[in-house]
Structure formats: C-alpha cells, structure tokens
Amino acid sequence: MPAPNFCPRGSYVSANALKSPRTALELRRIIIGRIGWCLCGLGLLLVIGPLIDIVAVVTWHGIAAFSPHLFTENTTGPNGGLANAIAGTFLITLFAMLIAIPLGVSAGIHLSEYGRGKLASATRFMSDTLTGTPSIVLGYFSYIVMIIGLGWGFSLAAASITIAILIVPYLARITELSLQQVPNTMREAAYALGAKDSTVVFKVVLPAASSGVLTGALLALAISVGETAPLIYTAGWSNYGWNGQFAHEPVAYLTYVIWTFIDQPDAKSHALAFAAAFLVMVVVLAINVGVRLTVRRKKLV
Amino acid sequence: MKLRPFRLTVLGLSLLIPAALCAVVLFLVLYSGQAIVFNGLRFLTQVNWNLGDLYDDPVVVHGIQVPAGANYGILVFIAGTLASSAIAIVIAVPLAVGASIFLAEIVPSKIRPALSMLVELIAVVPSVVFGLWGIAVLVPFIGHYLSPNGSGYGLLAASIVLALMITPIIASTLLDALLQVPRENRESAFALGATHFEVVMKAIMPMVRTTLIGGIVLALGRALGETMAVLMVSGGGLNILPTSLFSPISTISSFIASQLDSAETDPTNMSVRALAEIALVLFIITLSVNACAKLLSSGVLRVRKRA
Amino acid sequence: MKMMNLLQAGAVALAVTAAAGITQARADAPLVETGSSLLYPLFNLWVPAYTASHPGADITTTSTGSGAGIAQAFKGLVNIGASDAYLSDTMAHDHTNMLSIPLAISSQAINYNLPGITHLKLSGPILAGIYSGKITQWNDPAIAAANPGVALPNHVIIPVHRTDGSGDTFIFTQYLSASDAAWRSTVRFGTSVSWPAVTGGIGANGNQGMVTAAQANPYSIAYIGVSFANQAAQAGLGQAKLLNKAGHYVLPTPATISAAAASVANSTPADERISMVFAPGVHAYPIVNYEYAIINTQQSSPDVAAAVRTFLTWAITEGNSMSFLKQVHFMPLPAAVVELSKAQIAKIQ
Numbered sequence: 025m026p027a028p029n030f031c032p033r034g035s036y037v038s039a040n041a042l043k044s045p046r047t048a049l050e051l052r053r054i055i056i057g058r059i060g061w062c063l064c065g066l067g068l069l070l071v072i073g074p075l076i077d078i079v080a081v082v083t084w085h086g087i088a089a090f091s092p093h094l095f096t097e098n099t100t101g102p103n104g105g106l107a108n109a110i111a112g113t114f115l116i117t118l119f120a121m122l123i124a125i126p127l128g129v130s131a132g133i134h135l136s137e138y139g140r141g142k143l144a145s146a147t148r149f150m151s152d153t154l155t156g157t158p159s160i161v162l163g164y165f166s167y168i169v170m171i172i173g174l175g176w177g178f179s180l181a182a183a184s185i186t187i188a189i190l191i192v193p194y195l196a197r198i199t200e201l202s203l204q205q206v207p208n209t210m211r212e213a214a215y216a217l218g219a220k221d222s223t224v225v226f227k228v229v230l231p232a233a234s235s236g237v238l239t240g241a242l243l244a245l246a247i248s249v250g251e252t253a254p255l256i257y258t259a260g261w262s263n264y265g266w267n268g269q270f271a272h273e274p275v276a277y278l279t280y281v282i283w284t285f286i287d288q289p290d291a292k293s294h295a296l297a298f299a300a301a302f303l304v305m306v307v308v309l310a311i312n313v314g315v316r317l318t319v320r321r322k323k324l325v
Numbered sequence: 326m327k328l329r330p331f332r333l334t335v336l337g338l339s340l341l342i343p344a345a346l347c348a349v350v351l352f353l354v355l356y357s358g359q360a361i362v363f364n365g366l367r368f369l370t371q372v373n374w375n376l377g378d379l380y381d382d383p384v385v386v387h388g389i390q391v392p393a394g395a396n397y398g399i400l401v402f403i404a405g406t407l408a409s410s411a412i413a414i415v416i417a418v419p420l421a422v423g424a425s426i427f428l429a430e431i432v433p434s435k436i437r438p439a440l441s442m443l444v445e446l447i448a449v450v451p452s453v454v455f456g457l458w459g460i461a462v463l464v465p466f467i468g469h470y471l472s473p474n475g476s477g478y479g480l481l482a483a484s485i486v487l488a489l490m491i492t493p494i495i496a497s498t499l500l501d502a503l504l505q506v507p508r509e510n511r512e513s514a515f516a517l518g519a520t521h522f523e524v525v526m527k528a529i530m531p532m533v534r535t536t537l538i539g540g541i542v543l544a545l546g547r548a549l550g551e552t553m554a555v556l557m558v559s560g561g562g563l564n565i566l567p568t569s570l571f572s573p574i575s576t577i578s579s580f581i582a583s584q585l586d587s588a589e590t591d592p593t594n595m596s597v598r599a600l601a602e603i604a605l606v607l608f609i610i611t612l613s614v615n616a617c618a619k620l621l622s623s624g625v626l627r628v629r630k631r632a
Numbered sequence: 633m634k635m636m637n638l639l640q641a642g643a644v645a646l647a648v649t650a651a652a653g654i655t656q657a658r659a660d661a662p663l664v665e666t667g668s669s670l671l672y673p674l675f676n677l678w679v680p681a682y683t684a685s686h687p688g689a690d691i692t693t694t695s696t697g698s699g700a701g702i703a704q705a706f707k708g709l710v711n712i713g714a715s716d717a718y719l720s721d722t723m724a725h726d727h728t729n730m731l732s733i734p735l736a737i738s739s740q741a742i743n744y745n746l747p748g749i750t751h752l753k754l755s756g757p758i759l760a761g762i763y764s765g766k767i768t769q770w771n772d773p774a775i776a777a778a779n780p781g782v783a784l785p786n787h788v789i790i791p792v793h794r795t796d797g798s799g800d801t802f803i804f805t806q807y808l809s810a811s812d813a814a815w816r817s818t819v820r821f822g823t824s825v826s827w828p829a830v831t832g833g834i835g836a837n838g839n840q841g842m843v844t845a846a847q848a849n850p851y852s853i854a855y856i857g858v859s860f861a862n863q864a865a866q867a868g869l870g871q872a873k874l875l876n877k878a879g880h881y882v883l884p885t886p887a888t889i890s891a892a893a894a895s896v897a898n899s900t901p902a903d904e905r906i907s908m909v910f911a912p913g914v915h916a917y918p919i920v921n922y923e924y925a926i927i928n929t930q931q932s933s934p935d936v937a938a939a940v941r942t943f944l945t946w947a948i949t950e951g952n953s954m955s956f957l958k959q960v961h962f963m964p965l966p967a968a969v970v971e972l973s974k975a976q977i978a979k980i981q
Contacts, residue, residue, distance in 0.1 A: 057522030061431065067423020068432075071496060072440070074489050075447045078458045085461075101676030101693055118647050131339035138332050139339070149619070150343040156615035157349065158550025160578045161604045164585065165349045168356060168597070177709050189345050196342060222331040243449075250451025253552040253578070257585055260709070263692040264662065272932070274664060274692065279453045283553060284695070286460055287836075289843035289863040301457050305450065312449045316442050375826030380720040394820075468848060474788050474832055475850040561795040561835020563827050573834045583837065586696060587797030587824035589703030592722050 079305070086302025089295035099263055099276065102285050102293035106300055111265050112180075112276035113304075116255070117248045119184035120191065125241060128192045132199020132237075133225055137211075139200075151193040162186055163254035171258060178260025178274035186254045191244040198243070202236020203229055239319050246311040250304055252279035278304050353608060357601035363389050364397050368602060371398025373564055376587065376596045383593045390593045397599040399606065404566050405574035406610075409480060409555065410548040412570075413487035418541060420488070421495035426525055428496075429503035441500055448493040456557030459486045464558055472571045478560030481570040486554045491544035498540030502533040535621060542618040550611050552578040577607045661939035662690040667701015667714035668799050669838035670738055670857030671923050674960045675714065678951050682943060691943065695838055699797010699823040705926040706730060711940050713926035716799025716857070717823050718905035729929045732905050733976045734922035735947050737893045737963040739884045740803055742872040742919075743864045744853040745846050746770065746785065751883065753778045755875035756811025756910070756918070762853060763791050763808070764815065765830040770851060778875075788832060790852035792845045795835035797823040800842075803909055803921045804855040810910035811875070811918070843867055855919075858884050859960035876918045877910050888917035889963050897966040904972055922969075923962070929979045937980050944977045 046054070097105030131151070135144055163186060170182040206229050214224045230237065260274030267273060281300035285293040361368075363386065377383075377392025384393045428441055459482055468477030506529050514528035515521075530537075560573025561583065567574050575583075581600055588596035665675055672695035679691045696704075698715035705713025706727070718724075718732040742754055758774050761767035767774055771784040794801045805821035819825050827833065836845040839857045846854040847867035856864055861884075864871070873881035882888045892911040900906050908920040925944060931937035952964040965973065 053520050053523065057520040060522040060526070061427070064423040064427040065431065067420045068427045068440070070420050071424040071447070071492050072443050074458075075443060075450070077462065078450060078454065081458055081462055082454060100680060101672070103676075122644075127338055127341055130335040131342055134332075134335040134339035138336070147339055147343050150346045152619065153612055153615060154342060154346045154349075156546050156550070156611050157346070158552065158578050158607055158611055160550070160552040160581050161353075161608055162349065164581055164600065164604050165352055167585065168601070169348075169352060171709065172707055175708075192342055192345070196339070220331065221329055225331070246449060250449075250453070252451070252453040253582055256582060260664070260666075261692065261694045262664070264690060267662065273662070279451065279553075282453045282457055283557060284838075286457055286557075287838060287841040287844055289840055289847070289860065289867060293840075297457065301454050305454050308449055308451060309446060312446055313442070316445070372829070373826060376822070376824050378820050379822045379824070380722075381820075382722055396826075464848060474790060476790055476832065476834060476852070477848065478834055478845070561837075562833070563793075563795070563835060565829035565831065565833070568831065571832075573832065575835070583795045583835075584824075586700035586703055589707070590699045590797050590823055592720070592726065 079309075082298060082301045082305050085295070085298035086305075089299040090302070094299055098265065099281070099296070101263075102288045102290070102296065104296075106278065106281065106296065106303070108262060108265050108276040109278045109281050109300060110303070112259070112262070113249060113278045115180055115266055116183045116187060116259060116275060116277055117245060119180065120187035120248050121241065121245060123184060123188035124192045124195055124244060127188070128195025128240075128244070129199050129230075129237060131192070131196035132203060133230075135196065135200040136203035137221075137225060137229070151196055154189070155193040155197070158253075159190055159251060160253040162189055163257050166254065167257035176271040178258065179269075179271045180259070180266065180273065180275050181270040183255055183259035183275060183277070186258045187248045187251060190251065190254060191247055194244050194247065195240050198240030199233075199237050202233040202240070205236065206232045235319050239315050242311050242315050246308045250279065250308050252283055255279065350608070353601050353605040357598050357605050359389055360397065360595060360598035360602045363387065363391060363595065364599065364602065368397055368399060368599075369403065369606070370400060371396065372400050372566060373398045374401065376591060379590055379592070389595070391595045392591055392593055395595060397596070397602075399577070399580075399603055401562065401564060401566055402575050402577045402580045402603070403606070405480070405483075405559070405562065406549055406576040406578070406607075408567055409483040409487055409559070409574060409576055410545055412480065412484035413491060413548050414541060414545055416484065416488035417492040417495055417544060421492045421499060421540075422537070424492070425496045425500040425503055426530075428500055430521070430525055441497065444493045444500075445497050446493075447489065448497070450490075452490065452551060452554040453557075455486050455490055456554040459554060459558035467571075474571065476560070476571060476573070478558055479562070479571045479573045480559070480567050482558040482560075483555045483574060483576070484570075486558055487548045487551060490551065490554065491548050494544040494547060495537070495540040498543070499533060499537050502536035503529065506532050539618055539621040542614055542621060546611050546614040546618060549614060550578055550607065551576075552582050555579045556582055577603055577610075581607070661933070661935040662692070663712060663936070663939055663943065664692045664694075664710040665712040665714055666694040666696045666704050666710045667712075667926070668698045668716050668857075668923065669695040669840060670698075670716050670740075670800055670859050671714040671735070672839075673859045674736065674923075674956065674962060677956050677959060678947060681956070682946055682951070686942070686946075689939065689943070695840065697794065697796030697823075697838060698799030698802065701799075702823070702926050703797070705928060708928060708932070711927075711931060711936060712944075715823075715924045715926050716921050717802035718907075718922070718924055719926065724903065724905060731927045731929060731976050731979065732903065732924045733927055733944060733973050734900075734904050734965055734969055735925050735944070735973070736923045736952060736957060736965060737889060737908075738921055738923045739858045739889045739892075739917055739961070740800055740919040740921070741856055741858050741861055741864065741884050742853065742874060743843075743846055743856050743869040744872065745850050745869055747850075747868065749782060749784075750870050752782065752870060752872050753875070753881045754872040756808050756815075759804075759853075760808045760812035760815040762789055763793070763830065763833075764819070764828040765833075768831070778881075785851065787851045790832050790834060790849050791830055792834045792836050792842055792849070792852050792854040793827050794837070794842065796837050798838075799823060799921070799924075800839060800855055800857050801825060803907075803919050806907055806909040807874075807919045811877075843869070859962065861961050874918050876914075876916050877912050878914045878916070880914060882915060882917050884917045884919075884961070886961075886963060888915050889920050892916035892918070892920035893963060893966065897969060900969055900972060902972060902975070904969070904976065922965075927976075927980055929981055931980060934981070941977050941980050944980075945974065948973050948977075 377395030464477035562573035701713035
C-alpha cells in the first residue's frame with residue numbers, strides 16, 4: 025500500500041490490500057515505493073534548497089550593504105554608490121525595449137495572423153535559433169561589428185541593440201502564442217463589419233491578448249536587466265551617469281559590478297557586488313512573481 | 326491580389342529576426358574565414374592554445390600573417406564545455422525527475438502552484454547571481470570539504486552551478502507533461518494492484534519520456550552556451566584537458582568572454598579571428614542541440630510510441 | 633480602449649522623461665581610462681584628488697588588464713590605456729601615433745598561500761619550473777635547497793596565472809625568460825602567453841582575482857602587482873624573496889625597487905619602451921617596471937587631447953608625490969624620465 029496519509033490522489037488505494045496479510049514480495053514493493061518517494065522528495069528539496077540559499081545569501085549580504093547613498097552616489101573605483109550603474113541598467117533596458125517591442129510584437133502579429141507557409145515556419149525556426157544562440161556570441165558579434173567596425177565605441181546604442189537582438193525572439197514567440205489564443209470568431213466579426221487588417225489587430229486581437237503580450241514584455245525586461253555576457257564588450261563601464269550620447273560614451277550597468285567587484289580583495293567592493301546582485305535579483309524575481317501571480321498560469325514559453 | 330500595407334509592414338518587421346540571425350552567422354563565417362584556412366582541422370583536435378609571441382615580429386604562414394609560434398587549438402575548451410554540461414545533466418536529471426514527480430503526485434494541489442513557481446523562478450535568476458553564489462558559497466565548500474588539493478574552482482563547481490540553472494527547465498517541462506497524463510492510464514494501473522510508486526514508474530513515466538528527453542536537450546542547449554556563472558567558478562584552465570572533477574576548466578563561451586581583450590593585442594588580428602571561429606563552433610553545437618530539441622518536441626523523432 | 637492607449641503612451645513618455653532626467657551635465661571632455669589592474673588602485677587615488685583640484689574634470693577608471701588597456705587605447709575606445717607593459721616593437725613601429733608614457737615605477741611580488749612561511753626564497757628557474765609543471769611539490773629539492781631549514785609542506789603546488797591580457801604576466805614572464813633558458817626558448821614573454829600544461833593550475837582575472845584565488849586556494853602561488861601588497865598581506869599570503877641577477881634574494885622594498893630603477897633610468901630611450909626586469913645591481917629587485925599610459929596621439933578632439941595632457945602631466949608631477957605612491961608601494965619617476973614623459977605628452981593632439 026502506498027503511504028496513505030501522503031497521497032492526495034489516494035482514492036486509488038486498493039481495498040483488498042488492506043485485508044489480506046502482506047507477502048514478502050508486497051512488502052518489498054511497498055518499501056521500494058517508500059524509498060522512491062523519499063528520493064523524489066529529496067530531489068525537490070535539492071532543487072528548491074539552493075534557490076532559497078541563493079536568495080538568502082544575496083539578501084543577507086545585500087541588505088547589510090544597503091544604504092541611501094547607493095542610489096545617490098556614483099561608483100568611484102570599487103567604492104562609492106551605484107547610481108551610475110542603476111541609471112545605466114535602466115537606460116540599456118529602456119532603449120532595448122523601445123527597439124524590441126515594436127519588432128517583436130510585429131513579428132508575433134505576422135506569425136500569428138498571417139504566418140502560414142514556408143517563410144513563416146522558417147522565420148519561426150530562425151527565431152528559435154536566435155533564442156538559443158549563446159549571448160556571448162551576440163556580444164562578440166556586436167563588439168566586432170558595432171564597436172570596432174562601425175566605430176561606435178562602447179556605447180548605449182550598441183548595448184541596447186545587442187540586448188534587443190537577444191529579447192526580440194522571446195517577444196515574437198510570446199506575442200504569437202497569446203494572439204493565437206484569441207478566438208477566431210472575434211476576428212471574423214470585425215472583418216464582417218468591414219474592418220481593415222490594422223483595425224482588427226490593434227482594436228480587437230491585441231487588446232484581447234494584451235495580458236499575454238504584457239507578460240512577454242515584462243519577462244523580456246527581466247532578462248535584459250539580468251544579462252551580463254553580451255554587455256561586457258558593448259557597454260564598457262563608466263563611473264558617471266549618462267550624458268545623453270548614444271555612441272562614443274560607455275555606460276555603467278549593475279551586473280558589471282557583480283562580476284568584477286566580487287573579485288576585488290576588499291570588503292567594500294564585495295558589499296557593492298552583493299548590493300548590486302540584490303537589486304538585480306529583486307527586480308527580476310519581482311517581475312516574474314508578479315507576472316505569474318497576476319496572469320493565470322499559462323505555459324507560454 | 327490587393328496590396329495590404331499593414332500585412333507587408335509586419336511581414337517586413339518580422340523578417341528582421343531571420344535577418345539578424347543571418348547577419349550573425351554570415352559575419353562569423355566571413356570573419357573567421359582566414360582563421361579557418363590557417364587552422365584547418367587542428368583547431369578542433371589540438372590542446373594547445375597559443376597566441377604566439379606578440380612581442381616578436383609576425384611571420385607569414387601559407388600567405389597569412391600570424392604572430393610567431395601562434396597555434397590555436399580548442400580541444401580543451403570543447404572538452405570543458407562538454408564535460409561540464411554532461412555532468413550538469415547527470416546531476417540535474419534525477420533531481421528534476423524526482424522533484425517533478427513529487428510535485429505532481431504527492432504535493433497537495435493547493436500548494437503545488439506555489440512550489441512549482443519556486444522551481445520556475447530558479448530559471449530566471451540571472452547567471453551572474455549564480456556565479457556570485459558559486460564564488461561565495463559553493464567554491465569554498467568544495468575547496469574545504471571535497472577537493473583533494475584544496476581548490477574549489479573547477480569542473481565540479483561549474484557543473485553544479487550549471488545543474489542548478491538547468492534543473493528548473495527540465496522539471497517544469499516534465500511537470501506539465503505529468504499533469505497531462507490521462508486519468509485512465511493511472512487508474513488502470515492501480516486496478517492491476519500496482520503501488521502508487523509503481524504506477525508512476527511503470528504507467529506514467531513511459532508516457533512522458535519523449536517530453537523528458539526534449540526538456541533535457543533544451544536544458545543541454547542552455548548549459549552549453551552559459552557564460553558568466555561558469556566563467557566565475559571554473560578556474561580558467563588552459564592547455565590541459567580536465568583529468569578529474571576538480572580540474573580547472575574553461576568552456577568555449579567563458580573563454581570567449583575572458584580572451585577577447587588579450588586577442589585584441591595581436592597586431593595581426595589573427596587571434597580575434599580565431600575567437601570568431603570558436604564562436605562559430607559554439608553556435609553550431611548549440612544550434613544542433615536546439616534543433617534536436619525541436620525535432621523531439623515536434624514528435625518527428627518519437628523515441629517511443631505512446632502506449 | 634482610448635484609456636489603454638493613453639496609459640501606454642503615458643508609460644513610454646514617463647520612461648523617456650526619466651531617461652532624460654538621469655542624464656547628467658558632464659564635462660566637455662570626459663576621459664576614460666582602462667587596463668592594468670596593477671595601476672587601478674593608484675588611478676583610484678589619483679582621480680578623486682585630481683577632480684578635487686580640477687573642477688569639471690571627469691575620468692572613469694576601470695580595471696580590465698593591460699592587454700585590454702593596450703587594445704582599447706589602440707582602437708580608440710578609451711583615452712588612456714593603462715599598462716604595465718610597453719608596446720611591442722611591431723606595434724610601436726607600425727603605429728607611430730601610439731605612445732608608451734611611464735607614469736610611475738612599480739614592481740611585482742610573488743605571493744603564496746603557505747601559512748607560517750612569510751618569506752620563502754625563490755628564483756626564476758624555480759618559478760619557471762613551477763609554472764611549467766616540472767616542480768609540482770612544495771618540498772621539491774630545488775625549493776628545499778634554496779630554503780634550508782624551512783619546513784616545506786609535502787603538498788602539490790597550485791600555480792595561479794592571469795587569464796586576461798596582463799602586464800603582470802608580461803613582467804613575470806620577462807623575469808622567467810631572463811633567468812631561465814628553457815622558459816626563454818619555449819613560452820617566452822608577453823601580456824598573454826600560452827601557459828604550459830600544469831595539473832591543477834588556475835586562471836584568475838586581474839590582480840584582484842589573483843589575490844582572491846590565492847587566498848581561496850591553500851598551497852597556491854601567484855604573481856601579484858605590488859599595489860595589491862596590502863590586500864595580499866591581509867589575505868595571509870607570504871611574499872617571496874626573489875633571486876636577482878647579482879645572486880641575492882631580495883624583497884620588493886623602496887630601496888630594492890629604486891636600485892633596479894636606477895640601473896635603467898639614464899638609459900631610457902626617447903620612446904621610453906624599456907624593461908627594468910632582472911636588472912643588475914646587488915640590491916636590485918628583479919621584477920620592476922614602468923607603469924605606462926598607452927596613448928594615441930590623435931585624440932577625438934582638441935578639448936579631449938588637452939584634458940589628457942593636463943591629467944597626464946599632473947600624474948607625473950603632483951601625482952608622483954609619495955603621499956599617493958606610498959599607499960600602493962610604487963616609486964616616483966626619476967627626474968630625467970619625467971622630462972622624457974613630458975616630451976611625449978606634448979605630442980598628444
């Protein structure tokens with residue numbers, strides 16, 4: 025008999041197992057079952073445990089390093105605050121989203137509404153391939169092409185475009201999936217009233233799927249806040265806030281602080297690294313938890 | 326046919342995605358061209374990565390200018406990449422399978438969404454935060470308790486961090502599949518007198534095997550391309566193949582991230598081109614893995630017919 | 633529907649306004665410095681002092697390794713490339729617009745994680761043996777012979793090397809090349825070398841990473857720029873006495889560093905590219921070097937060029953005062969070299 029007090033779907037427990045005495049074989053099967061369940065439970069513990077440890081460690085050190093001057097002071101060497109990095113991450117993310125959302129949503133509209141045939145499935149496949157491309161490869165590409173080739177130097181433009189390339193395929197995919205869930209009758213009704221393609225999409229389909237598209241946008245936002253590898257060779261680093269230039273002006277970003285300052289052999293730098301990690305983690309987790317709690321759990325990705 | 330400006334616009338914009346991918350691939354192929362010619366197959370089979378003597382005059386080999394003594398062999402990085410990803414999979418699969426079975430079968434359905442959300446959240450923690458945790462917690466632990474020479478950086482640390490990062494991918498894929506197994510399957514197995522655990526192992530798991538493999542391959546794709554977390558804990562091994570779990574390693578992606586600056590000091594630019602070739606190799610590896618995942622999930626390569 | 637559009641437009645407008653809001657009024661000629669992690673602590677002392685006395689000056693400092701400093705100055709990505717290594721002959725001859733300008737005199741310590749042993753005696757051939765995998769145990773006869781009476785542990789050595797292009801790698805491998813024939817003919821020297829295969833050998837990023845890695849790995853050995861000497865000492869690392877050309881074991885002290893610098897101060901050429909490694913002299917410490925600013929004479933605008941000139945001139949004059957240098961264990965440039973550097977700085981347009 026499977027552990028009955030364990031089993032929410034336990035209505036299946038066979039009744040005659042309770043009555044007849046257990047044979048050695050039955051006993052063995054039961055014991056194997058018990059061990060099996062214990063191992064499964066252990067698996068779950070080992071999966072969730074590290075997450076809790078990561079959150080705990082980062083929060084513990086991050087809170088310890090927290091002070092108002094993190095938000096008001098710029099980084100000076102491996103000291104100071106994080107104002108420049110917070111602003112930089114915000115800007116890179118903002119401009120990446122401004123580039124990626126129109127592209128990704130348009131691509132999603134095309135694939136969902138009109139995308140049939142070979143071209144569309146090729147687009148889908150290549151979009152998935154781009155999603156699977158390691159981000160360091162994109163960073164390398166941007167470095168040689170934009171930073172060196174086009175001569176932009178470390179810059180907001182190059183960083184934002186690189187992140188945009190990274191998140192456009194996500195946006196396209198999620199937009200496509202959520203538009204497909206809009207019932208066809210709504211489209212037919214709109215077309216029957218003589219609506220144009222753009223009217224149908226913007227006034228009927230997109231609003232109906234807005235929560236899905238918004239989810240996609242927020243998840244893409246979370247991805248771009250947490251990225252590091254594609255920024256190392258595109259954003260550079262600056263000890264100051266942005267001066268309004270898109271090229272020839274490096275920008276600071278939070279994840280840089282995490283991966284370079286943790287290597288510095290002094291406690292102040294470690295504190296900054298943990299504070300930055302805490303900020304990034306809170307933003308990313310908050311977005312994801314928020315999205316998952318508000319949007320009823322649909323498998324979109 | 327009527328001209329439809331809106332449709333053409335979204336079509337045009339959607340084509341930018343393939344265009345971006347083509348640009349990346351085309352760039353990698355063209356830019357690494359000279360390096361491919363210079364390196365030949367040695368690139369994949371040699372252990373020795375040597376930028377050459379950058380303080381000596383460059384020499385001309387087969388009509389291509391390179392630093393004296395330059396030799397680009399990436400077997401160490403291929404081995405590091407494959408070994409760390411493979412060990413990560415070996416760690417992650419049992420954990421993910423156990424966790425998702427436990428979630429699907431034991432955890433009350435009221436708590437399940439919360440716990441499965443926790444599992445999924447692991448997948449969104451930025452990799453640099455994993456790296457930070459690796460340096461702060463994991464590396465000292467391995468160095469102190471496990472490693473024979475006291476060094477925590479290396480293959481094991483990289484594999485464990487990777488395993489943590491990919492477990493949720495496998496687990497959430499599998500959990501969804503487990504929850505979709507038709508009721509009849511489990512009921513008929515129970516009716517035959519199977520214990521609950523036997524029902525799961527013999528009646529339910531075979532039905533989700535294809536999904537599981539698809540999830541594993543997807544996770545493998547992520548592990549192979551992961552950069553930051555691995556860079557932070559792998560120990561940066563060079564010119565030597567890993568011999569134990571505690572050997573320092575480099576993966577292809579972490580090597581690209583750490584070496585681009587050094588390569589830029591090469592006056593002949595050959596090492597930057599060699600890095601493009603490495604990026605191309607990484608791209609091909611992840612592309613083939615992701616293509617496998619796609620084929621598996623679309624059911625073209627069904628491993629086993631559903632019962 | 634209208635509401636939705638309004639909201640969306642509002643959100644975008646708000647974000648863009650916020651972006652505009654965080655733009656800061658900045659100097660006309662913001663400078664960016666990157667490169668040497670050995671110079672990085674000094675730059676972090678210099679820049680606040682300099683900006684305090686030069687209002688409106690605006691200099692970003694980053695530690696990426698000398699290789700990056702050279703490469704990024706060369707590509708015009710940064711204004712000042714910091715490097716412990718001078719430019720190679722090929723680079724200097726092919727690109728006469730690239731200057732190597734000494735800013736200070738520095739040295740490098742060999743540190744190791746062996747609790748209780750503060751000053752082990754080591755030589756170039758021993759280090760070459762360790763870094764090429766020929767000497768694998770701390771109680772190797774070669775190390776024991778140089779350290780009579782020291783209880784050496786029977787434990788495998790973990791050599792730590794830099795993974796980034798590094799001027800520390802450059803001067804360290806110069807020392808090995810100068811003192812060990814086998815190293816000279818195989819690995820040679822440079823900011824990135826092909827490290828021989830050593831089981832367990834670890835790569836680290838920057839001097840900061842070297843300290844961290846050496847601290848985290850008992851029985852490791854690392855070459856660490858002297859500006860990190862305080863951190864290395866705090867991390868409990870020992871500092872080796874190195875065998876110099878005259879056959880004496882010496883520690884990096886102001887006296888031994890100056891002794892090495894004195895040997896080449898008067899022979900420094902006009903382009904100032906010269907090695908001080910393995911200098912002659914009874915008291916000379918063997919790994920001493922000029923810290924260079926790698927500068928492109930053609931800056932993006934006259935304003936930027938003027939800002940670079942002003943800052944560099946300040947660095948080699950007021951910046952060379954011991955109040956800064958003492959904190960990172962550097963030594964000031966000799967007067968003759970200051971003049972050479974000034975002549976080079978004048979070329980920046």
